[in-house]
Amino acid sequence: MTELQVNGETVAVDADGETPLLTVLRDELGLVGSRFGCGQGLCGACVVRLGDAVVPACDTPLWQAEGQPVTTVEGLARDGVPHPVQQALINSQAAQCGYCVSGIVVAAAALLEREPDADADRVAEALDRHLCRCGAQRRIVAAVLAARGSA
Numbered sequence: 447m448t449e450l451q452v453n454g455e456t457v458a459v460d461a462d463g464e465t466p467l468l469t470v471l472r473d474e475l476g477l478v479g480s481r482f483g484c485g486q487g488l489c490g491a492c493v494v495r496l497g498d499a500v501v502p503a504c505d506t507p508l509w510q511a512e513g514q515p516v517t518t519v520e521g522l523a524r525d526g527v528p529h530p531v532q533q534a535l536i537n538s539q540a541a542q543c544g545y546c547v548s549g550i551v552v553a554a555a556a557l558l559e560r561e562p563d564a565d566a567d568r569v570a571e572a573l574d575r576h577l578c579r580c581g582a583q584r585r586i587v588a589a590v591l592a593a594r595g596s597a
């Protein structure tokens with residue numbers, strides 16, 4: 447049994463330590479906001495926060511998450527109010543299919559926490575690993591910039 451702290455709650459998971467964190471989140475805990483894309487740590491669809499780092503959950507074994515807070519896209523809203531990055535994406539309808547967005551929101555929220563005044567280059571750099579098949583990157587970067595000051 448592995449004990450995890452996910453989105454502020456302690457949960458016990460009965461899975462092999464080598465199981466990808468993404469599998470645990472989606473299949474054991476029902477947190478399906480983190481998406482499966484490449485399964486190889488290359489597309490960013492599954493990115494979650496692990497402690498102070500942002501990591502691809504598909505490429506993170508369960509044992510590595512033990513003892514560190516895990517934050518998924520489901521954990522970003524506060525009292526039902528979307529995170530400012532989420533709200534900015536909604537306001538500008540920046541996404542198209544939305545498949546890439548949960549990983550992007552987690553990464554962008556972490557960036558603005560570290561660098562509240564991040565400029566367009568820094569936002570683009572932070573999101574560079576996140577593939578968006580719809581080609582919405584420019585609108586997504588603009589939305590993240592619009593969230594500065596409230597994130």
Ligand code: FES
Nearest residue numbers: 483484485488504
């Ligand atoms: S599914 Fe994890 S990085 Fe692509």
Ligand code: FES
Nearest residue numbers: 542544578579580
């Ligand atoms: S909005 Fe469709 S993959 Fe990014």
